Each structure stands twice: as structure tokens, then as C-alpha cells.
Amino acid sequence: MNTGLKITAFAAALAAAFGTAYGVGESLDPVVADRAPAHDERHTPPSTEADGHAGHDTPPAGGLQISESGYRLDLRTPRVTAGHRTELRFAVRDDHGRAVTEYRREHDKELHLIVASRDLLTYRHLHPTRAADGTWTTPVDLPRAGGYRVFADFTPAAEGARDLTLGADLAASGPYRPQELPRAVGTARVDGYEVELAGALRPGRASELSLSVSHGGKPVTDLQPYLGAYGHLVALRAGDLAYLHVHPTGAPGDGRTGPGPAVSFTATAPSSGDYRLFLDFKHDGVVRTAAFTVHAGAAEEAAPPAPEHSDGHGH
Structure with missing residues (x-):
């Protein structure tokens, strides 16, 4: 959850290049549209107070990097089909390439997984299951085609490890229609x-x-x-x-x-x-x-x- 700022224009470029269809083959990095359903959480950055109150320093933005502090998010299901239930598989790897199998529990879970579309209309907060070899799995059903971002929110159990939010791109194939960000209302x-x-x-x-x-x-x-x-x-x-x-x-x-x-x-x-x-x-x-x-x-x-x-x- 600590990273620098970096605006990704891939979604817009992809929409312009492909128009109404979102690639079925290899690819992508943009996102989908829909509503605001599932669930999430995040840990307070090191510069803020531990009780959840944000400090006066600007908090670092998370999820913009696939790797940080020697850990990498290995998303093994980079593509799904919109409207179809799919098993999402991933692992968190250390700097030796080994899958992490020990985590600190935060809010009753070892890891929180967020899936959001780049137009910010589809949102899922998922709690995947970890196998003994460090592979995480969870079912996901994304409503529309487009590009999504997957966020893994966790703290490794290794001594000195801190809270991390790593992100990776996920593509859902099918007919694609860009959506505007909903207007601000109270x-x-x-x-x-x-x-x-x-x-x-x-x-x-x-x-x-x-x-x-x-x-x-x-x-x-x-x-x-x-x-x-x-x-x-x-x-x-x-x-x-x-x-x-x-x-x-x-x-x-x-x-x-x-x-x-x-x-x-x-x-x-x-x-x-x-x-x-x-x-x-x-x-x-x-x-x-x-x-x-x-x-x-x-x-x-x-x-x-x-x-x-x-x-x-x-x-």
C-alpha cells in the first residue's frame, strides 16, 4: 500500500483500439463496469497511527506496483470471461521466488483481495482460501468485459515485514462499453x-x-x-x-x-x-x-x- 504515483493510460488506449470488443486472447490491463458490490479493507500506512486514524503526512498510494519490498503478486489467472464464474488463482512470492505460506492475520483474515474495474463501477472484496503450497484461490464472476485491477492486501509473517498492497491487471473478455465515473452525490x-x-x-x-x-x-x-x-x-x-x-x-x-x-x-x-x-x-x-x-x-x-x-x- 506504499508506492509512488503513476497514472496508467492503457485502458483508454485499449478501448480506442478495440472499440466495442474486449480481447479474448492474450492481453490486457484496463477494466470493467457494473455496480458496487463486494467487500474490502486496508491497513494503515506506516506513517499513520496504528489505531486507524490517518496522520498528517500524506499517505502513500497502494496497489500501483506488482512487486514491493521483495514480494511479488503472481496472478495465475490473468484473463476471465465476463459473466462466467471463474476460479481466480494467485500466489505471493518472496525475493527467492518461493510462495509465501505464513501471514499475519489482519481483521480475521490472512489476506484480503479486492477486484475493481478501471471505471470504478464494479467492486469485489473477496477472501480467498490458501493451500499449503501458498496458492490462493477464490471464485469470481465479473459482470462486464474490460480491464480490472486485482489488489492483494496482506502482511507477511516474516520478521520486520510490513503491510503491503500489491496490484496486478486482470482482463475480462466480451463486448466492451466504456462507462463514465458516476457523479458525486451525498x-x-x-x-x-x-x-x-x-x-x-x-x-x-x-x-x-x-x-x-x-x-x-x-x-x-x-x-x-x-x-x-x-x-x-x-x-x-x-x-x-x-x-x-x-x-x-x-x-x-x-x-x-x-x-x-x-x-x-x-x-x-x-x-x-x-x-x-x-x-x-x-x-x-x-x-x-x-x-x-x-x-x-x-x-x-x-x-x-x-x-x-x-x-x-x-x-
Whole structure:
């Protein structure tokens, strides 16, 4: 989750070259379109506080590199067919080429896997299964053709190892139609739930974001813990899909954090620009994802009142 900035224009070039079809053969690096469904998380960068509050230093952007600190993401399924359930296989390798088999558990999991389209409309937070030889597998069904980015979020168990987010490109073949980033709005709807966003994302400066969940016009006050928290927030930067995960303020059972309706986060954007925020929350036994488009700029911008129809679905 620590890397430099680098904007990838491959998706746009590919769309221009191939028009309405996304290659079935070798290739690619762009992304797909759809909704905001599945689930994620990220560990606080070394420059921030361990409790999940972002510090005043600009956090490094993650997921832009396939290798970092002697570790490499080996995606063994670089291509899938849109609309078909496929088993995604990958491994994390050390600087000797050996598959890593020991990890530190973070939020109840050894590794969190995020799959997102480059237009930031499709989002999946997956929890793959690791075999004894270090191979990870998980089923995935991507709705539309295009380019996707796969993010592996983990901490090796090796002494001195730190949190890492490694990224790799994934292509889904089939008819391809580029989609625009949804406009910025203050409310997202998913499966009959409404989530209201308050606060602003600022570049290089910590700010508070509060997301309040309601259902049927009534505040939800019995959110359920999911992976050790009442909510998980992931931000992906439009253009290069730089990855930032922020943990919520407080935790279930700490004596001061209630189970809704609001879940608060302190976040720092690595740069100005447009971002897509994905909030995962659990209620009535189902994890759902609410998605927002926000702009991180020098001045706060008021969100338009019209709600966004996120069309996200449960996990």
C-alpha cells in the first residue's frame, strides 16, 4: 500500500483500439463496469497511527506496483470471461521466488483481495482460501468485459515485514462499453438501504468522513461487526486506481462505539482528484457495499442532494 504515483493510460488506449470488443486472447490491463458490490479493507500506512486514524503526512498510494519490498503478486489467472464464474488463482512470492505460506492475520483474515474495474463501477472484496503450497484461490464472476485491477492486501509473517498492497491487471473478455465515473452525490442506495456521506476527502490532510446507514427511513442502530469493525472503507483514485483503506474510528465492544447508524473514519487522500469510496457494512447477516464518488481538492465542495443508485449487492 506504499508506492509512488503513476497514472496508467492503457485502458483508454485499449478501448480506442478495440472499440466495442474486449480481447479474448492474450492481453490486457484496463477494466470493467457494473455496480458496487463486494467487500474490502486496508491497513494503515506506516506513517499513520496504528489505531486507524490517518496522520498528517500524506499517505502513500497502494496497489500501483506488482512487486514491493521483495514480494511479488503472481496472478495465475490473468484473463476471465465476463459473466462466467471463474476460479481466480494467485500466489505471493518472496525475493527467492518461493510462495509465501505464513501471514499475519489482519481483521480475521490472512489476506484480503479486492477486484475493481478501471471505471470504478464494479467492486469485489473477496477472501480467498490458501493451500499449503501458498496458492490462493477464490471464485469470481465479473459482470462486464474490460480491464480490472486485482489488489492483494496482506502482511507477511516474516520478521520486520510490513503491510503491503500489491496490484496486478486482470482482463475480462466480451463486448466492451466504456462507462463514465458516476457523479458525486451525498447519498447511496443499495438493497433498500440508504447511506449518507458527510465530510470531505482532502489531499495531504486528515479529515473526518461519517457515513450513516438507514433502512425504510429509519436509522440502523444494530449494525453487526464484520471483520472486527462496523464498517470498512476503501478509496480508489480515478485514473490509476491508487488504493487506500482506512479503518473506522473505534471498534465493537470498546465501550464507546455504537453499532450505528453512523460509522466514522479519518482519512487522508494521497493527492487531489476524483475518488470512488466503497463502504462495506453488515446488517441482518448480509454484507453490503455502498459506493460514492468524491472529489479531493483544496476546498470543500458540497455534495448534490440527489441520491446515487449504487445497485451494489450483498456478499
